Amino acid sequence: MPRLVLEALMSAETELFDLELKILLEAVYLRYHYDFRHYAVSSLRRRMRHAMGRYGLERLSDLQHRVIHDPAFFAEAMQYFTVQVSEMFRDPAYFAALREHAIPVLKTYPSIKVWIAGCSTGEEVWSMAILLEEEGLLDRAVIYATDINPAALEAAESGVFALDRMALFCRNYQAAGGRRSLSDYFTTGYGGAVFDRRLKKQVVFADHSLATDAVFSEVHLVSCRNVLIYFNRELQDRAVGLFHDSLVRRGFLGLGAKESLQFGAHAEAFEACAPQQRLYRRAAT
Amino acid sequence: MSMPFPHAVVIGASAGGVQALRDVLACFPARFHAPVLVVQHIPRDRPSGLPALFDSSCALPVAEAEDKEPLCPGVVLFAPPDYHLLVEDRATVSLSRDEPVLYSRPAIDPLFESAAEVFGDGLLAILLTGASSDGSAGVAAVRREGGTVWVQDPAEAVAPVMPASAIAHAGADAIVTLRDLCRRLGSFTS
Numbered sequence: 001m002p003r004l005v006l007e008a009l010m011s012a013e014t015e016l017f018d019l020e021l022k023i024l025l026e027a028v029y030l031r032y033h034y035d036f037r038h039y040a041v042s043s044l045r046r047r048m049r050h051a052m053g054r055y056g057l058e059r060l061s062d063l064q065h066r067v068i069h070d071p072a073f074f075a076e077a078m079q080y081f082t083v084q085v086s087e088m089f090r091d092p093a094y095f096a097a098l099r100e101h102a103i104p105v106l107k108t109y110p111s112i113k114v115w116i117a118g119c120s121t122g123e124e125v126w127s128m129a130i131l132l133e134e135e136g137l138l139d140r141a142v143i144y145a146t147d148i149n150p151a152a153l154e155a156a157e158s159g160v161f162a163l164d165r166m167a168l169f170c171r172n173y174q175a176a177g178g179r180r181s182l183s184d185y186f187t188t189g190y191g192g193a194v195f196d197r198r199l200k201k202q203v204v205f206a207d208h209s210l211a212t213d214a215v216f217s218e219v220h221l222v223s224c225r226n227v228l229i230y231f232n233r234e235l236q237d238r239a240v241g242l243f244h245d246s247l248v249r250r251g252f253l254g255l256g257a258k259e260s261l262q263f264g265a266h267a268e269a270f271e272a273c274a275p276q277q278r279l280y281r282r283a284a285t
Numbered sequence: 286m287s288m289p290f291p292h293a294v295v296i297g298a299s300a301g302g303v304q305a306l307r308d309v310l311a312c313f314p315a316r317f318h319a320p321v322l323v324v325q326h327i328p329r330d331r332p333s334g335l336p337a338l339f340d341s342s343c344a345l346p347v348a349e350a351e352d353k354e355p356l357c358p359g360v361v362l363f364a365p366p367d368y369h370l371l372v373e374d375r376a377t378v379s380l381s382r383d384e385p386v387l388y389s390r391p392a393i394d395p396l397f398e399s400a401a402e403v404f405g406d407g408l409l410a411i412l413l414t415g416a417s418s419d420g421s422a423g424v425a426a427v428r429r430e431g432g433t434v435w436v437q438d439p440a441e442a443v444a445p446v447m448p449a450s451a452i453a454h455a456g457a458d459a460i461v462t463l464r465d466l467c468r469r470l471g472s473f474t475s
Contacts, residue, residue, distance in 0.1 A: 010403065
């Protein structure tokens with residue numbers, strides 16, 4: 001009876017590419033301590049092929065050569081290792097679910113900590129700050145915004161987004177149950193929208209790797225959306241383990257719209273709070 | 286004409302694809318022992334509704350893919366709106382929000398290319414009607430890795446650009462009408 005067979009089906013070319021990929025990731029780890037070794041290989045392969053096309057390189061080992069000999073080149077090539085695409089209030093139903101389920105609980109604490117893990121260029125951070133502000137929680141909150149990419153963190157902290165993205169952000173904000181107008185929170189100039197500095201006075205931007213670093217604080221809400229999809233299952237388990245250890249009893253965990261705990265090692269450690277919106281709570285035990 | 290039972294099947298469709306998929310998915314025999322992965326171009330900002338649409342007409346279970354979901358023989362998985370669907374390894378799918386390909390996310394090329402890399406000559410790829418050239422690079426990858434490609438006859442397709450582009454760019458193992466396709470799929474019996 002035909003079924004999935006376990007003998008190698010890959011071509012020799014793909015096997016060689018994977019070998020070079022493994023060597024590249026090991027080299028990046030040894031040289032720069034960025035650990036991409038447990039990233040999901042399917043999208044890494046794609047992005048590395050793009051990088052080779054962009055830099056006119058024939059082999060992945062050529063990319064490795066440039067990466068390890070030229071830190072400035074690596075800093076630039078980082079964009080091919082990590083994915084920097086986000087929107088403010090992306091998946092509005094998620095933010096609506098936070099408002100409905102998490103905020104009332106968070107309001108019962110005298111102070112709260114929120115961890116935006118893998119915050120990239122900051123769209124989620126500024127969205128969260130606005131949400132907390134509208135719920136009267138921002139002044140007693142600390143938001144940890146962490147990422148491994150220094151350029152992304154810098155962009156996140158600047159709070160400047162391209163004007164042509166604002167229409168989408170405004171639509172998302174309204175769909176997420178925004179209480180005002182998003183334009184109340186930014187001013188425009190020089191082709192950009194600059195978000196109100198006041199929103200980030202409680203935000204700590206910091207370098208943190210879900211692949212190599214440890215828990216750094218006890219938090220009430222972890223929001224980590226569309227980051228785990230770039231990890232393989234082993235690294236997903238590590239990251240979710242960190243979230244679990246970081247969360248207070250019955251603390252909240254929010255994931256991306258198609259991310260699920262059900263295929264991982266910590267499925268039992270959380271219970272679904274708003275399953276459609278991928279909002280979970282740390283189980284009581 | 287006949288080929289060994291594939292280890293996996295990938296299907297790409299765009300404009301006119303929903304009707305074509307309805308015909309094609311209805312042709313899979315109930316005991317089809319390979320996973321089937323489908324990218325149909327859909328809007329990014331609303332639920333796709335595709336699994337519900339095909340549930341009654343397809344003998345196989347139909348679902349929308351979740352990240353790191355296991356690949357099950359005889360289960361049809363659709364790419365969700367705003368995510369690329371990729372084959373991670375022989376047992377697992379991955380989702381990604383990498384850049385749209387030719388304005389589409391999900392797109393056909395990422396699925397076909399990632400599946401080609403994992404399944405090599407065990408892959409069957411089917412490209413249907415559409416108005417973009419998404420899928421051409423994917424078809425080339427499938428053929429390069431030794432897989433089999435069936436492309437819908439552009440003369441029959443509602444939107445001929447996508448199949449015609451793939452044929453021009455990478456060729457095909459067979460150019461088929463939906464009726465041919467159905468007969469070929471029906472001949473895969475356990």
